[in-house]
Amino acid sequence: MKIEKRKPLFVFISVIRALFLREFEMRLTQGKSGFIWTFLEPFLQVFIFVYMRVVIKEHTGAVSLYNYAVFMTSGFVFFNIFRRVLRSSMGAFSANRGLFNYKQVKPIDTIISRVLVEVFLISCVAVIFLLIGFFTGVDNLIPKDILMVFLSIVWFIIFSFSIGLLMGVGNFFYMSIGKFMNVLSFILLIFSAVFFSLSSIPPPAQEILLYNPLVHFMEMVHGFYINELDDRYVDYIYMLYWTVMPLFMGLWLYVRLEKRIISQ
Amino acid sequence: MIKLDRVTKYFNTKNGRKYLLKDVSIEIPDGNIGILGRNGAGKSTLMRMLGGIEFPNSGKIISEHSFSWPLGLGGGFVGNMSGRANVKFVCNLYGKNKKETLDIIKFVKEFSELGDYFEMPIKTYSSGMKGRLGFGLSLAFDFDYMIIDETLSVGDAKFRKKAKDALRKKIESCNVILVSHDMKTLEEMCHTGLLVHNGELKFFDDIKDGIEVYKEINK
Numbered sequence: 400m401k402i403e404k405r406k407p408l409f410v411f412i413s414v415i416r417a418l419f420l421r422e423f424e425m426r427l428t429q430g431k432s433g434f435i436w437t438f439l440e441p442f443l444q445v446f447i448f449v450y451m452r453v454v455i456k457e458h459t460g461a462v463s464l465y466n467y468a469v470f471m472t473s474g475f476v477f478f479n480i481f482r483r484v485l486r487s488s489m490g491a492f493s494a495n496r497g498l499f500n501y502k503q504v505k506p507i508d509t510i511i512s513r514v515l516v517e518v519f520l521i522s523c524v525a526v527i528f529l530l531i532g533f534f535t536g537v538d539n540l541i542p543k544d545i546l547m548v549f550l551s552i553v554w555f556i557i558f559s560f561s562i563g564l565l566m567g568v569g570n571f572f573y574m575s576i577g578k579f580m581n582v583l584s585f586i587l588l589i590f591s592a593v594f595f596s597l598s599s600i601p602p603p604a605q606e607i608l609l610y611n612p613l614v615h616f617m618e619m620v621h622g623f624y625i626n627e628l629d630d631r632y633v634d635y636i637y638m639l640y641w642t643v644m645p646l647f648m649g650l651w652l653y654v655r656l657e658k659r660i661i662s663q
Numbered sequence: 664m665i666k667l668d669r670v671t672k673y674f675n676t677k678n679g680r681k682y683l684l685k686d687v688s689i690e691i692p693d694g695n696i697g698i699l700g701r702n703g704a705g706k707s708t709l710m711r712m713l714g715g716i717e718f719p720n721s722g723k724i725i726s727e728h729s730f731s732w733p734l735g736l737g738g739g740f741v742g743n744m745s746g747r748a749n750v751k752f753v754c755n756l757y758g759k760n761k762k763e764t765l766d767i768i769k770f771v772k773e774f775s776e777l778g779d780y781f782e783m784p785i786k787t788y789s790s791g792m793k794g795r796l797g798f799g800l801s802l803a804f805d806f807d808y809m810i811i812d813e814t815l816s817v818g819d820a821k822f823r824k825k826a827k828d829a830l831r832k833k834i835e836s837c838n839v840i841l842v843s844h845d846m847k848t849l850e851e852m853c854h855t856g857l858l859v860h861n862g863e864l865k866f867f868d869d870i871k872d873g874i875e876v877y878k879e880i881n882k
Binding site: 404405409410413414416417420421424425428429497498499500501502503504658661662 | 711714715716717718729730732733740741743744745748751752753755756757758
């Protein structure tokens with residue numbers, strides 16, 4: 400079992416794999432019912448919220464053009480990618496500090512593997528919802544344009560990763576960034592067109608909300624998912640700015656500070 | 664050979680910079696190296712730099728060899744996972760396949776003599792038990808250099824003897840860099856010595872000379 404010189408890519412892959420399995424096993428073995436809660440927690444978060452909104456909507460007697468339950472669920476599951484990726488990347492460095500003892504573990508690996516864990520969990524939740532929808536016979540369950548929905552998800556994951564990396568590096572040196580982002584992500588939940596479509600609010604408000612890149616992402620996925628909606632408000636270039644700039648800023652900061660993160 | 668090229672390492676303290684290494688250039692020939700120095704002289708930092716998890720403020724450390732992770736007192740384990748899961752994790756890190764992993768797990772379990780504790784979370788371990796697990800784990804891999812920071816002094820007398828015997832066998836096939844305040848151990852395991860003192864590194868072909876100088880400093 401000689402330690403051979405391995406190719407960097409191979410080292411990277413085995414590190415990510417090891418961290419992913421570790422992260423996942425840690426959650427599964429947490430407490431007595433860790434296995435159930437790992438999947439149930441993100442599911443319930445979405446379910447309770449969506450259910451409440453749908454009931455309220457029905458009671459107020461508002462009629463919408465599209466299936467509101469599908470709209471809400473798809474939107475909130477999608478938004479949860481951002482929320483969960485951001486939250487777990489911000490804690491990644493300090494939670495895994497002991498692992499930097501092994502020199503092949505770079506701090507960014509811990510973020511990447513956490514992103515993968517979150518994406519995997521959210522995918523499971525999405526599948527659970529689709530199954531529930533399928534067996535209870537919900538209308539308009541199938542996306543209008545499945546491929547574009549997938550593409551939107553991939554883009555959104557990259558976007559969430561860039562913000563997560565930037566905030567993760569920042570949070571490691573200034574704790575208040577993490578606290579601030581926790582509050583902000585709750586506010587963003589309300590103002591990110593998760594629970595309403597942009598076409599249903601007055602134009603002056605639309606204009607303000609469209610400064611929020613998350614609104615564009617939500618409108619994009621809703622536009623490709625729901626039959627009656629489209630992506631007319633989405634500015635793809637604006638989204639691209641918001642993906643590329645944080646990504647490069649995050650990477651630049653990370654490269655500069657990597658050594659300090661490892662040896663702190 | 665390990666080559667240090669104009670290596671400077673300092674820490675910022677309230678009273679200005681404290682230099683552990685100041686513009687040190689040295690070539691250290693291969694062999695079992697004992698590191699000497701007073702508390703806080705920078706022995707552990709030097710080991711961490713060799714292990715690639717601490718970095719000099721300027722200069723370079725050049726070596727073709729593979730180094731183990733610095734074997735200290737139970738660092739690098741995840742508290743709420745079992746000993747077995749932690750061993751598995753390290754095997755995954757080094758890209759071992761399933762069979763190799765199982766072999767390593769079996770070896771570590773036997774060597775560390777943890778018994779049922781092997782399946783319990785690490786946070787229930789005493790520091791001696793952590794040291795035993797870490798030491799057993801590092802024996803399962805074949806590095807060119809094992810970096811050992813005082814681990815030989817963990818555990819009870821019986822385990823210490825076992826660890827020393829295992830290490831003696833191990834250093835037939837690999838080299839070791841050892842930090843210890845136990846001069847007997849150093850003399851026994853290492854041939855050459857390296858003294859860290861006042862920001863300088865001094866190399867000794869014979870560890871005994873190093874120990875003499877070290878005792879002189881400590882007076």
